[in-house]
Amino acid sequence: MRERDARGMTRRRLLGIGGALGAMAATALTASAALARRPSITGAELRSAVPLPPPFQVPLPIPSVLAPVSTxxxxxxxxxxxxxxxxxxxxxxxxxxxxxxxxxxxxxxxxxxxxxxxxxxxxxxxxxxxxxxxxxxxxxxxxxxxxxxxxxxxxxxxxxxxxxxxxxxxxxxxxxxxxxxxxxxxxxxxxxxxxxxxxxxxxxxxxxxxxxxxxxxxxxxxxxxxxALGLPSGQRELPLMIADRAFAADGSLAYPSLDPTLRRRPGVTLPYLAGVLGDVILVNGAPWPVHEVDGARYRLRVLNASNARHYELEAVTDDGRRLDLVQIGADQGLLAAPVTHRVLPIAPAERYDVIVDFSGVPVGSRVRLLNRLGSGRTRDVMAFRVARKVTDDSRIPRVLSADLPAWRRSDAVRVRDFSFRAGRMHGGHGWLIGGLPFDPARTDVTARLGDVEVWRMVADVHHPIHLHLVGFRVLSRSGRPPLPHDAGLKDTISLRPGESVEIITRFDGYRGRYLFHCHNAEHEDMGMMANLEII
CATH class of the missing domain: 2.60.40.420 (Cupredoxins -  blue copper proteins)
Structure with missing residues (x-):
């Protein structure tokens, strides 16, 4: 990790960082290719040992809302x-x-x-x-x-x-x-x-x-x-927790732990060091579910809760027509204005707030939510079946929010560089930040409460990077403008293989010890986490 003040002066260097970001990316790609063996795909897929149901048969469960024990x-x-x-x-x-x-x-x-x-x-x-x-x-x-x-x-x-x-x-x-x-x-x-x-x-x-x-x-x-915005609500607001899993012959969840008791030896077996993928796609805990909808707008609150699987979501009718995915929010709330997508990438731990309009879909027909990054059974996610025509008084305002932070590069008091790459730790394989595995006793970054900083991050393979405590805005990807789905305030950013990304944030809220880490959960467990001290 490398820190500079706003004038570009180097204040400190930590072991494992040297040269330009491009050189770091090239070295990291080589190391990760050797580790992951499939550098363009993060993770290896487990295959279930029980018969799997056909898609779009199980009803979509809606998680219950917990009642407080006291107010x-x-x-x-x-x-x-x-x-x-x-x-x-x-x-x-x-x-x-x-x-x-x-x-x-x-x-x-x-x-x-x-x-x-x-x-x-x-x-x-x-x-x-x-x-x-x-x-x-x-x-x-x-x-x-x-x-x-x-x-x-x-x-x-x-x-x-x-x-x-x-x-x-x-x-x-x-x-x-x-x-x-x-x-x-x-x-x-x-x-x-x-x-x-x-x-x-x-x-x-x-x-x-x-x-x-x-x-x-x-x-x-x-x-x-x-x-007060008039967005779809009530039964037309659906939380969708998407996660992949695999099942062993006895019906248990298959997972390649070195120690299945999760007590003495962390980590996974060699083929899964880059991440664990399942062959069953669950939404709210149900395999490839189906949900009956009105011919109206629906607000989908989508979370990728998978350990390592990335998705590119699209909504496709039975006759092959793609519906717009109108993004109204990101990880940290509403966008300033809607952004329309046909395909929406979502990395582990990212959330997107999306509106889909079913009013133009014939009654009795179906809209499938598909994953363009999947193959075979993992290409299907879930389906919606349009049951009836209705009157819809919901709307999508042109202006959604006026309270997004307007941080500028000139506000930043320092710039920091980070590399996220495969490496060696404790004599074995690991995933490192700035060449170092996580150590809870080491302070990696110290930031002052209220300071604005720019972070520049480079990846070898896919790494969804999460900052605790704060949200951030994406400034650039590999020197180019952010992608359309980067809009709004985020707390998790998907770094793609060989890519450098700039983000800007203000460290406000609270003092104390926090974290930033990769949210590929296997990478996180194998060292890709660092301490952030707010003073």
Missing amino acids: AGGVDRYAITQREVTAEILPGVRTPLWTYAGTFPGPTIESRRGRPVTVTHRNELPVPTVVHLHGGRTPAKSDGYPTDLVLPQGWQEASLPMGHDMHDMEGMRDPQAVVTTLTRDYTFPLDQRPTLLWYHDHRMDYTAPAIWRGLAGLHLIRDDAEE
Whole structure:
């Protein structure tokens, strides 16, 4: 990682960075090609060992909205128990899951902008857990730092390894870790723009298998101004959590962990070092579902909750006509104005707020949501079946929001360079930021509260990079203007192979220790994470 002030002076250099961004990209591509073997595709696909259902037969589930246990004192309080259940995901097949409150996805929390929420999580799973509200402007003590563990009953903190490496668990401990037993309160001020967030496990070195087993749920923030726009709402607003999985012969979720107990040895087997892909596409926990819709506009709140799979989504009618995907929002809320797409790329952890108009589709016909990056069964995502003609009083305003930040390059007090690439860590394969694997005891970036910075990032293969605490705007891709889907305020940016991207952000909100990392969850678990200290 390299930091410069606004005049371009180098303040410090860390090991592993040298030369121009182009040289870093070339070196990284070579290293990653050797590691991943398929450098243009991030991940290898698991094949299910049970019969898979035909597409578009299972109804789309809508995750339940969690009721608060208390609303006293201006704070909404919720309680969630993390526990194992067995559920039917594939028809007629029983699958063990790790869940929030017994469901996959976990229950949705709906909040009002500026009204604080406290969620008490109780860990009844067989391993420690951590909860991160992805996209939340959250004080550090509730952000879900990977070593701030909630231990199951009976675990001994003193014997718990932390900061361990990829093989023998013999590594440094994190002196700042805050560890609790059985329960922990996470408090979210939610003083931020209305948007779709999601919560998921963030335990160090085991995020990928924990999410894969079911630890993910949605959190919506709303406010009066957004509700006054006249956008589709009620039953015509659909949350869509898209995730891929694979199933073993006994119905369990297949995953290539080195240690299936997720206790002593993190990581995955060699073919899956670049990421784990499944051959079943789930939406809200159902395989290739179908949803009955009116001939009207629908608001789709789309989350890519896959570990490593990228999608290019398109909505196609039975007669081959593509419908417009009108983007109205990004990770961190509404755009200034709508952007129309025919194909919408979405990387792991990205969210898009999209409107699709079914009014021109004949009653009884179907619209398929397809993935242009998929093949075979993974090309299908879900379908909508138009059931009736209706009167639709929703609208898409030309101006959606006027509160987007207007940061300029001249506002930046420093520029930082980062490389995201494959490399060696602890004698094995890993994924590195600036040539270094994650170390919870090391501060990688120190930023002052309120400072505006420009970050320049370069990738070897696909890396969806997520910043905790703050949103950012995309300034450029490889020296060219941002792509249409880069509009708005984001917290996750998809870096493509060999690409350099510039983003700009302001580090506001709270002081403390945060993270930035790749949200290919296997990359994250194998070292591609760094500390961000706000002072």
